[in-house]
Amino acid sequence: xxxxxxxxxxxxxxxxxxxxxxxxxxxxxxxxxxxxxxxxxxxxxxxxxxxxxxxxxxxxxxxxxxxxxxxxxxxxxxxxxxxxxxxxxxxxxxxxxxxxxxxxxxxxxxxxxxxxxxxxxxxxxxxxxxxxxxxxxxxxxxxxxxxxxxxxxxxxxxxxxxxxxxxxxxxxxxxxxxxxxxxxxxxxxxxxxxxxxxxxxxxxxxxxxxxxxxxxxxxxxxxxxxxxxxxxxxxxxxxxxxxxxxxxxxxxxxxxxxxxxxxxxxxxxxxxxxxxxxxxxxxxxxxxxxxxxxxxxxxxxxxxxxxxxxxxxxxxxxxxxxxxxxxxxxxxxxxxxxxxxxxxxxx
Numbered sequence: 323x324x325x326x327x328x329x330x331x332x333x334x335x336x337x338x339x340x341x342x343x344x345x346x347x348x349x350x351x352x353x354x355x356x357x358x359x360x361x362x363x364x365x366x367x368x369x370x371x372x373x374x375x376x377x378x379x380x381x382x383x384x385x386x387x388x389x390x391x392x393x394x395x396x397x398x399x400x401x402x403x404x405x406x407x408x409x410x411x412x413x414x415x416x417x418x419x420x421x422x423x424x425x426x427x428x429x430x431x432x433x434x435x436x437x438x439x440x441x442x443x444x445x446x447x448x449x450x451x452x453x454x455x456x457x458x459x460x461x462x463x464x465x466x467x468x469x470x471x472x473x474x475x476x477x478x479x480x481x482x483x484x485x486x487x488x489x490x491x492x493x494x495x496x497x498x499x500x501x502x503x504x505x506x507x508x509x510x511x512x513x514x515x516x517x518x519x520x521x522x523x524x525x526x527x528x529x530x531x532x533x534x535x536x537x538x539x540x541x542x543x544x545x546x547x548x549x550x551x552x553x554x555x556x557x558x559x560x561x562x563x564x565x566x567x568x569x570x571x572x573x574x575x576x577x578x579x580x581x582x583x584x585x586x587x588x589x590x591x592x593x594x595x596x597x598x599x600x601x602x603x604x605x606x607x608x609x610x611x612x613x614x615x616x617x618x619x620x621x622x623x624x625x626x627x628x629x630x631x632x633x634x635x636x637x638x639x640x641x642x643x644x645x646x647x648x649x650x651x652x653x654x655x656x657x658x659x660x661x662x663x664x665x666x667x668x669x
Contacts (some may be wrong), residue, residue, distance in 0.1 A: 340538040354387040355563040360403065360411030362396040362548060365593035367604030368517055373588035375574030382408045384659040393629030395497065396471045400551070404430040409556040410567060412436065414471040415549040415636060419653055423644055430551050432654040434568050434624040437547030437612040442472040444536040445519040447504065452534040454484055456541065459490060465512035465583060473513035475538060475545060477641030482542045489647030501526060517608050525600045546626065547612060557658070564658045572665055579614065579667045582606055614667060622665030625656050
């Protein structure tokens with residue numbers, strides 16, 4: 323019988339273990355695709371589905387190593403995706419339309435619609451003369467941040483409703499001071515997302531009966547809102563990763579809808595300054611007003627109504643001169659979405 327000296331045996335064993343470690347590391351590296359994902363704001367209630375998907379390992383189960391980064395707003399998220407700084411993220415789909423018009427080769431496409439009903443709103447105070455009647459906008463002063471996605475839709479909303487805004491005053495204010503200015507009576511109303519401005523005003527002690535929210539979708543606006551966007555290059559090179567990303571997000575959204583309280587806990591773990599009652603209100607509002615619409619309950623989350631999307635693109639043309647009228651498939655694709663029956667959300 324061949325005897326191998328103990329020293330030699332240790333060398334052979336060490337070599338085998340080293341080889342196995344390299345092999346395992348290689349397999350693990352191949353299995354985990356790195357994805358940098360940008361939020362369109364801070365870690366707040368509306369980001370709960372992504373926190374849940376990360377916390378419960380849904381991304382990892384799809385072979386993804388996802389890093390989620392907060393942003394200063396939708397525009398920053400959009401530019402991160404289009405520039406290749408991140409592979410995916412959340413951004414306003416209408417901002418994508420404008421970007422593609424300016425830069426037809428922009429490296430971004432929407433792959434999952436989150437807000438079937440956009441949260442674009444004008445939020446004011448009854449004590450300042452605002453009501454849900456659009457005529458009450460006349461002669462008022464508005465906090466109108468240039469970087470705000472709702473204010474970006476004002477020209478479209480104005481055209482759809484034939485509003486003369488010559489008596490209205492628009493002040494370019496910073497996003498952080500928008501609600502404080504309204505709470506202090508320095509402006510009569512602000513442009514913003516209802517999930518942001520209404521909730522922030524309420525959290526600052528403004529009585530809810532004094533808060534007036536004019537949702538643009540209630541007044542003829544066909545636009546969609548926030549969507550998950552990905553780099554076209556990344557989608558072409560890693561289609562299975564994009565499919566896995568969306569499956570994980572859908573699971574996170576389903577969990578957040580079933581148990582909003584626990585979902586918000588995942589947000590609080592990522593934002594020490596967040597308050598549970600505020601972020602729970604924010605998540606519930608987004609679910610009820612923006613995500614779980616009748617259309618989504620019937621067809622599942624993530625897709626679009628093609629006819630409505632075409633109308634929305636037509637409405638945008640009232641304020642944006644298209645170099646070439648966009649086709650819906652250049653802005654949005656459902657090619658990476660899970661089957662419709664897997665995208666149903668129960669509460």
